[in-house]
Amino acid sequence: MAQVLLEARGIRKVFPGTVALDNVSFELRQGEIHALMGENGAGKSTFLKIVTGALHPDQGEIFLNGKPVRLQSPVDARRMGVAIVHQELSLFPDISVMENILVGQAPSKMGFMRTRKMQEISRAYLERFHVNFSPTEIVKNLSVSQQQIVEIVKALVTDADVYIFDEPTSALSVEDAARLFDVLKDLKAQGKGIIYVSHKFDEIFRLSDRITVLRDGSLIGTVEAAKTDADEVIRMMVGRSLERIYPEKGTPSRQTLLKVDNLNAGSKCRNVSFDLRRGEILGVFGLVGSGRTEIMRALSGVEPRTSGDIFLDGEKVRIQTVQDAMSHGLYYLTEDRKEQGLFLKMSIRDNVAVTHLDALSKRGFLLRNRARELASTVMRDLRVKAKDDDQLVGSLSGGNQQKVMIGKWISRNPRVLILDEPTRGIDVGAKAEIHQLLRKLANDGIGVIVISSELPEIVGLSDRVLVVHNGTVAGVLDGSQLNDETIMEYASGLHSKAVAG
Amino acid sequence: MDTSPASLDHSRETWLRKVSRIRELTIVVVIVALCVILSFMSSSFLSVDNIVTTILSIVMTAIVSVGMTVALVSGGFDLSVGSVMSMAGVVTGALALDGMNVWIAALLGLLASLCSGLITGLFIGKVKINPFIMTLGMQGVVQGVAYVVTQGAPLSVTGVPKSFLYLGQGNLLGIPVLIWILAVVVIVSDLIMRRAVVARKVYYIGSNEAAAYLSGIRVSKVKVWIYIFTALLAGLAGILTLSRFSVAAPTAGQGMELQAIAACIIGGASLTGGEGTVLGALLGSVLVGIVNDALVLLNVSVYWQSLVTGFVLIAAVTLDVLTHRKKTT
Ligand SMILES: Nc1ncnc2c1ncn2[C@@H]1O[C@H](COP(=O)(O)OP(=O)(O)OP(=O)(O)O)[C@@H](O)[C@H]1O
Ligand SMILES: [Mg+2]
Numbered sequence: 005m006a007q008v009l010l011e012a013r014g015i016r017k018v019f020p021g022t023v024a025l026d027n028v029s030f031e032l033r034q035g036e037i038h039a040l041m042g043e044n045g046a047g048k049s050t051f052l053k054i055v056t057g058a059l060h061p062d063q064g065e066i067f068l069n070g071k072p073v074r075l076q077s078p079v080d081a082r083r084m085g086v087a088i089v090h091q092e093l094s095l096f097p098d099i100s101v102m103e104n105i106l107v108g109q110a111p112s113k114m115g116f117m118r119t120r121k122m123q124e125i126s127r128a129y130l131e132r133f134h135v136n137f138s139p140t141e142i143v144k145n146l147s148v149s150q151q152q153i154v155e156i157v158k159a160l161v162t163d164a165d166v167y168i169f170d171e172p173t174s175a176l177s178v179e180d181a182a183r184l185f186d187v188l189k190d191l192k193a194q195g196k197g198i199i200y201v202s203h204k205f206d207e208i209f210r211l212s213d214r215i216t217v218l219r220d221g222s223l224i225g226t227v228e229a230a231k232t233d234a235d236e237v238i239r240m241m242v243g244r245s246l247e248r249i250y251p252e253k254g255t256p257s258r259q260t261l262l263k264v265d266n267l268n269a270g271s272k273c274r275n276v277s278f279d280l281r282r283g284e285i286l287g288v289f290g291l292v293g294s295g296r297t298e299i300m301r302a303l304s305g306v307e308p309r310t311s312g313d314i315f316l317d318g319e320k321v322r323i324q325t326v327q328d329a330m331s332h333g334l335y336y337l338t339e340d341r342k343e344q345g346l347f348l349k350m351s352i353r354d355n356v357a358v359t360h361l362d363a364l365s366k367r368g369f370l371l372r373n374r375a376r377e378l379a380s381t382v383m384r385d386l387r388v389k390a391k392d393d394d395q396l397v398g399s400l401s402g403g404n405q406q407k408v409m410i411g412k413w414i415s416r417n418p419r420v421l422i423l424d425e426p427t428r429g430i431d432v433g434a435k436a437e438i439h440q441l442l443r444k445l446a447n448d449g450i451g452v453i454v455i456s457s458e459l460p461e462i463v464g465l466s467d468r469v470l471v472v473h474n475g476t477v478a479g480v481l482d483g484s485q486l487n488d489e490t491i492m493e494y495a496s497g498l499h500s501k502a503v504a505g
Numbered sequence: 506m507d508t509s510p511a512s513l514d515h516s517r518e519t520w521l522r523k524v525s526r527i528r529e530l531t532i533v534v535v536i537v538a539l540c541v542i543l544s545f546m547s548s549s550f551l552s553v554d555n556i557v558t559t560i561l562s563i564v565m566t567a568i569v570s571v572g573m574t575v576a577l578v579s580g581g582f583d584l585s586v587g588s589v590m591s592m593a594g595v596v597t598g599a600l601a602l603d604g605m606n607v608w609i610a611a612l613l614g615l616l617a618s619l620c621s622g623l624i625t626g627l628f629i630g631k632v633k634i635n636p637f638i639m640t641l642g643m644q645g646v647v648q649g650v651a652y653v654v655t656q657g658a659p660l661s662v663t664g665v666p667k668s669f670l671y672l673g674q675g676n677l678l679g680i681p682v683l684i685w686i687l688a689v690v691v692i693v694s695d696l697i698m699r700r701a702v703v704a705r706k707v708y709y710i711g712s713n714e715a716a717a718y719l720s721g722i723r724v725s726k727v728k729v730w731i732y733i734f735t736a737l738l739a740g741l742a743g744i745l746t747l748s749r750f751s752v753a754a755p756t757a758g759q760g761m762e763l764q765a766i767a768a769c770i771i772g773g774a775s776l777t778g779g780e781g782t783v784l785g786a787l788l789g790s791v792l793v794g795i796v797n798d799a800l801v802l803l804n805v806s807v808y809w810q811s812l813v814t815g816f817v818l819i820a821a822v823t824l825d826v827l828t829h830r831k832k833t834t
Contacts, residue, residue: 306719326718326719326720326721327721327723330721336719338716338719343713343715343716344713344715344716344719345716345719346713346716347709347712347713347716347717347779348712348713349712349779349780350708350709350712350779354705354708354709357705358709358716358717358720358721358722359720359721361702361705361706361722362702365702368701368702368703369700369701369702370700370701370702370705372700412720
C-alpha cells in the first residue's frame with residue numbers, strides 16, 4: 005500500500021456555541037486525490053485549517069510522513085510540505101500578481117527582488133491556465149475567477165508533498181476547472197497527495213480516489229470513489245436521500261417586465277438589448293471575461309453607463325445609482341461576497357437589515373426587535389446554520405455566508421432580482437432549495453436574472469438563456485436550444501456574425 | 506447597558522460571558538487600578554480639588570474623542586480636530602472683542618467649524634481623497650486661520666457676559682457646568698451611535714464600504730455628515746475652552762488629535778473601521794487624562810506629556826493589533 009503522507013487522529017475543535025469538529029480522523033496517501041465532502045458548515049474548512057496550522061485543535065494529533073507534528077502556524081505547515089488554497093481568497097489586493105504568487109519566497113539578490121526571475125516563474129505556472137493577464141498586473145484589477153487562479157498558482161509554486169484545495173472551482177469557469185484537473189492529475193502522477201473539497205459531484209467522481217464525508221463536525225466515513233455513487237454520498241452527507249432535480253420550468257407571462265435598450269458601458273458592455281418577462285428566470289451565460297457581470301452592473305446602477313434606456317413595465321426609468329435601482333425594486337446581488345457583499349465583522353442581523361433600514365426604523369431609530377424578527381425569518385427560510393442572529397457573519401461557513409447575502413435581497417420583495425453566481429459554494433441540498441425559492445419568486449410574478457458559470461445550472465433553471473460573448477449579446481436561446489452544446493457555441497462566438505447582422 | 510453595537514444585544518448569552526467580552530470593562534479595571542496606585546504615590550491624588558481639576562481637563566478630550574470615534578468607526582480619521590478647536594475659540598473670541606454679542610460670536614465659531622468639516626467631508630466623500638492626507642492638509646489650513654486671526658498671540662477676552670463664562674467656570678447643583686455638558690454630549694451621542702439609523706450606516710461603511718454602497722447606502726453623503734459632526738464637536742470644545750479660561754489661544758487645541766485618537770483606540774475603536782463606541786471613547790479619555798494628571802502630581806515636567814501620550818497610543822494600538830490578530834486566526 006502507498007505510503008501515508010498525512011494523518012489526523014481524533015481531531016476536535018470547539019468554537020463558542022458550536023462543536024465544529026468532533027473526533028475526526030483522516031488519512032491521505034501518496035499519489036491519492038482524497039475528496040472531503042459535507043454540507044455547508046459541516047466542518048471541512050475548519051479541518052483543513054487545522055491540518056495547515058491556521059487553527060489549533062482542542063484535541064487530536066496530526067502526523068506528517070508518519071511523524072507527529074505540532075503545527076503552530078501556516079508557515080510551519082508550508083515548511084513541512086503542506087500547501088493550501090483556501091476557500092476565501094487571501095491575496096494582497098494592492099500588489100502585483102507575481103509578488104502575491106511568490107510571497108515569502110521571492111527570489112532576491114542582495115535584498116532586491118529579482119523581478120525578471122519572478123515574472124518567469126509566475127508566467128510558467130500561469131500559462132497552464134491560459135490567462136490573459138500579465139504577472140505584473142495588480143491583483144485588485146483582476147476578476148474573482150482570475151484571482152482564484154492566482155491563488156491556485158500561489159500554492160502550486162511551493163514544492164510540497166501535500167496540496168489542499170478548498171472549493172477551488174467555485175469561482176472558475178468550466179475550461180479553467182478542466183485545466184486545474186490536468187494539473188491535479190500531474191501532481192498525482194508525481195506521487196503527491198491531494199485533499200480536494202467541492203460541492204460538485206461530477207468533479208468529485210471524475211477526480212477522486214477516496215471520499216471522506218463529514219456531517220455536523222462528525223466523521224461519517226471514508227469510501228472508495230469507484231465503489232459508490234452520488235446518491236450514497238448524499239445520504240452520508242445529509243442522513244437521508246435527496247431529490248437532486250431542478251424545479252419544474254415556469255410559465256412566464258407574455259408581459260414584458262424589464263426591457264433593456266442599447267445599453268453601453270465600456271468595452272465589456274456594448275449595444276446590449278434584451279427583455280425579461282414577468283415570472284421568468286432568465287439565465288445569463290458567458291465565458292469568463294465576456295462581460296456578463298459588467299452588463300448587469302451597468303444595468304443596476306452600480307457602474308456608470310454611457311448610453312441606453314431601461315423600461316420597467318413599459319415605463320422608462322432612470323437608474324443611475326444603486327438607490328435608484330432599489331427604489332424601482334431592481335436588486336443586484338454581487339458575485340464577490342467577501343469584498344463587496346458582506347459585513348464580515350457584523351452580525352447576521354445587521355447584514356440582513358442593511359437593505360431594510362427604512363422599514364426597520366421609526367423616527368430615525370432602529371427597531372431592534374423587528375430587525376431580529378426579520379433576521380430569524382431569513383435564517384429559517386434559507387436554513388442558515390448559525391448559533392443565532394447575533395453570530396458574526398465572518399465566523400459562518402462559506403456556504404452559510406452566501407445564504408445570508410441572498411437573504412438580504414430576497415426579503416425585500418424584489419420586482420427584478422439579478423443574482424450573480426447565487427449558488428457559489430452552496431451544498432447540494434441548499435442549492436436545490438435556492439433553486440426552488442427562485443422558481444417560487446418567479447411564479448409569484450417577479451423577474452429573475454441568474455448569472456452562472458455552471459452550465460447544468462443554467463440549463464436546468466432558466467426559461468430562456470441570454471448568451472454573452474465579448475461584451476455583446478450573442479443570442480437569446482429558448483426551448484430546444486437550451487442545451488450545453490448550443491449554449492457553448494454561442495458563448496464562444498460561433499454565431500455572433502449571424503446575430504449582429 | 507449594551508455596549509457592543511457591531512452586534513446588538515446578546516440576551517441569550519449568560520450574563521457573565523457577556524460582561525467578560527466587554528472591552529469597556531477592561532478599561533474600567535485599568536482605571537481603578539491606576540487610581541489605587543496613584544493614591545498611594547501621591548497623597549493629593551484623591552483630594553477633591555485634584556479630582557475636579559482632572560475631570561475638567563478630561564472634558565475637552567472627551568468631547569473631541571466622541572467625534573473622533575465616529576470618524577474612526579467609518580474607517581477614516583480626522584487629524585484636524587486640534588486646529589478646528591483652536592480656530593473656533595479664536596474666531597469666537599475675536600468677534601466678541603470686536604463688540605459682537607458673545608453668543609452670536611459663539612454660533613459663528615461653530616459655523617466656522619461646520620464649514621471646515623463640510624470641506625473635509627466633501628473632499629473625502631465626493632472627491633475620494635484619503636482621509637489622512639485631507640485632514641493633515643486641513644490641519645494646516647485651519648491652524649493658519651487661527652494664527653492669522655490672532656496674529657499669533659493669545660487674545661485675552663474681557664468684558665464678555667457672565668452667562669457665557671458660566672459655561673466653563675460655573676457650577677450647577679454643585680457640579681461644574683462643563684461636566685453637565687459633557688454628560689449631555691455623551692448620552693445623546695451614545696444613543697445615536699447605538700440606535701440611530703444614520704450611525705448604523707457609519708458602522709456599515711466602516712465594516713465594508715463596497716458592500717455598503719451596493720446595499721444602497723449613500724456612502725459619500727454619510728461621510729460628509731461624519732466630518733461635519735467631528736468638526737462641530739471639536740469646535741464646541743474650543744468654545745468651551747475659551748469660556749473656561751477667558752483666553753482665546755491659537756494653540757488651544759494643539760496636540761488634541763493625538764490625545765483623542767489615543768483615547769478612542771484605548772476605548773476599543775479600530776483603525777480599520779467598523780468598531781468603536783462612545784462609552785469607550787469616554788473611558789479612553791479618562792484614562793489618558795489620569796495619566797496626564799499623574800505626570801503633574803508626580804512633578805514630571807510638562808515636556809514629558811506628549812512623549813507619554815504618544816507612548817500610551819502606541820501601546821493601545823499594539824494591543825488593538827494583537828487582539829485582532831487573535832480573532833482572525
Ligand atoms: N471563527 C469561528 N467562530 C465561530 N464559529 C465558527 C468559526 N469558524 C467556523 N465556525 C463554525 O464552525 C462550523 C464549521 O465551519 P466550516 O467553515 O468548517 O464549514 P464548511 O464545511 O467548510 O462549510 P462550507 O461548505 O459552507 O464551506 C460552522 O458552523 C461555522 O459557523
Ligand atoms: Mg468551507
